Amino acid sequence: MTTSFTIQPSKRLAGLTSAIFTEMNRRKREVEARGEREVIDLGIGSPDQPPSPLIMEALSHAVRNPDNYGYPTSEGSLRFRETVTRWYDHRFHVKLDPEHEILSLMGSQDGLAHLAQGWIDPGDIVLVPDPGYPIYFASVALAGGEVYPLPLREENDFLPDFGQIPEEIRRRAKLMVLNYPNNPVAATVKEGFFEEVVAFARENQIIVAHDQAYSELAFNGYRPPSFLETPGAKDIGVEFNSLSKSFNMAGCRVGYLVGNREIIRPLAVIKSNIDYGIFLAVQEAAVAAMEHDMNHPGENRNFEVYEQRRDVLIDGLSEIGWHMTKPKATMFVWAKIPAGWTSEDFAFTLLEKAGVVVIPGNAFGKEGEGYVRIALVKPVDVLKEVIRRIKESRILSP
Structure with a gap:
């Protein structure tokens, strides 16, 4: 029938x-x-x-703790946020406030999917890399905004050319998404690029959201920088990171957003209305991963x-x-x-x-x-x- x-x-x-x-x-x-x-x-x-046996053991231990089965908070446990603070200082020499400048995420895609909903209204423009990870485009569609593609071309080392963006688009743009090291083109930033990003965003009053999911998968001695290392970056930007690729924890769905507290706040409000956060046992495993990485660099x-x-x-x-x-x-x-x-x-x-x-x-x-x-x-x-x-x-x- x-x-x-x-x-x-x-x-x-x-x-x-x-x-x-x-x-x-x-x-x-x-x-x-x-x-x-x-x-x-x-x-x-x-x-x-x-994941390493240490991470799996930490998760196993935390799963057996009955105290971890209540509702977690959507912003993440204080222990998790404080560990992210210390790891970011250890890895990038970036200082963060665990109370206001860190938000836990169910994988960075969670935040990438919802950030635009906190900032974009119909008619607002979001600058999105092309080629780019599909959620960048989808998040704008879900928010009712308009995408303006930033072409990433081989002749420009797969970096956007801000000088090619029309004045009208600059005036209407409210948010720009960047991603280095990049998926899918596997490009990295050249020296001075993030300074150029900060200057462009300040001049045009555009929020910068940098996706840094691949910060720890680099070769031949290269160490990808954080966007937030750049002077002035935290005034206009935020950065997503994840434990999925760095620590082989993709199925755990654990990541975070760091940076400007005013930019983070609308996403925190959205998440407080749609979820209760990451299972506390998973947060404990993430803490173990970051602590071990800080205490045993290179392992x-x-x-x-x-x-x-x-x-x-x-x-x-x-x-x-x-x-x-x-x-x-x-x-x-x-x-x-x-x-x-x-x-x-x-x-x-x-x-x-x-x-x-x-x-x-x-x-x-x-x-x-x-x-x-x-x-x-x-x-x-x-x-x-x-x-x-x-x-x-x-x-x-x-």
Whole structure:
């Protein structure tokens, strides 16, 4: 029995799309169903390694504490916020007030999804990187605002050119989202860039929200800076960070927002109305992770795993004719595809011929056309198999 349902969902959903991701999953299932080979999925950037035994033990201990089963507070426990304060000082030499300048989040995506709702009204403009992580665009749609894309192009080191933003857009813009080290393009900032951001934001009265989820996944001695290290940054900005990638705690859903208290406050109000915060046992595990990192610098060798994978994959692909730049950070490779392909056609054909999933670049915005994103989420031996399959597929042949 079927019934007609004529009530329509919110128009806000029209601004949300996961079409390419959904299509890749559908095609992956079709290839798997044929049973010809196991599909190697380098699409989603989910860490494939577990947290350290110390973190898991802290979580296990906290789960057995009956005091941790009451409602937590949406702002995060004081112990959690004080530990974030100390970790930010240890890592970036940034001073924070745990009472007013830190807000706990159920993963940084929680805050990225809701920040615009606290600041953006219909007609307000948000400056969003293109290519960019999809939640940046979606958060603006949910808030009823308008996106103005900031093109990230290879010829400009994947940094936005503020001089190209029209005066009218500058006047109407209320919020700007940035992300370095970047997902999906794996770019990092050059010296002086954040100073340029601060000057631009001050001149035009624009809030800056910097997503720094990959601050601890950097290679060859590179140490990504915090936006808040820049003089004046805290006057106009905030920064998101997460324990998902740095400590392999993605499933725990624990992150935070730090910076200007006035910018944080509307998000805190929203969250106090929609959730009760992070399970206290998870917060205790996060505290253990950060405390161990401060007391034993360098023991979190997570980045070395990704560095080795990066080198094996890129060196191997280069040997068979697919050349790409080695990123200094993140768990991704942003790869320009051979001429004559669209991003979608290349990704679909690679899945069909080689059984390898990558994400078409246009899933992240118009400027992503001509690229694919490859996630370094498989062991070295599997990446070597990826190289072999791509070679045998002859997809790189002219």
